[in-house]
Amino acid sequence: MTDRRRIALTVNGLQRDGEVEGRLLLADFLRHHLGLTGTHLGCEHGVCGACTVLVDGQATRSCLMLAVQANGRSITTVEGLAPDGEASHPLQAAFHERHGLQCGFCTPGFLMTLVEFLEENPEPDEAAVREALSGNLCRCTGYQGIVDAALQASASLRETSGQ
């Protein structure tokens, strides 16, 4: 008999629920049950960072977490960065302006990693940004555009918050 359980969680500020198999990954729940396909799966074993989402504000690999473990938690996916689809998050705007998008496949993971990082480190230098991004793999080119975007976003976020 299949082990199925009901889960209820908050995703991008909305209450969501579902009945899932115990072995279902959080990434697959987000993508296939909720249709939030912005969360991408690359390696599926915790190496590449493409599947990164925020769980209770912490950057987390959704390929290493079961959907049932997310029961009662608050999840933010890349879709939650610009919920009305109109105004981009300052990080998204900076990625656009500084050519940080590149392949686009790994980008949601980079964005979610940086959201947490910039909240905790509002004024990082380049070395700190590179260190923060060391768990997210980009194989298409150097990280320069992504690093530039992170530094630009940190400046605009500080401006917005009056720091």
Ligand code: FES
């Ligand atoms: S898909 Fe999760 S870390 Fe690569």
Ligand code: FES
């Ligand atoms: S930007 Fe995605 S692999 Fe380089």
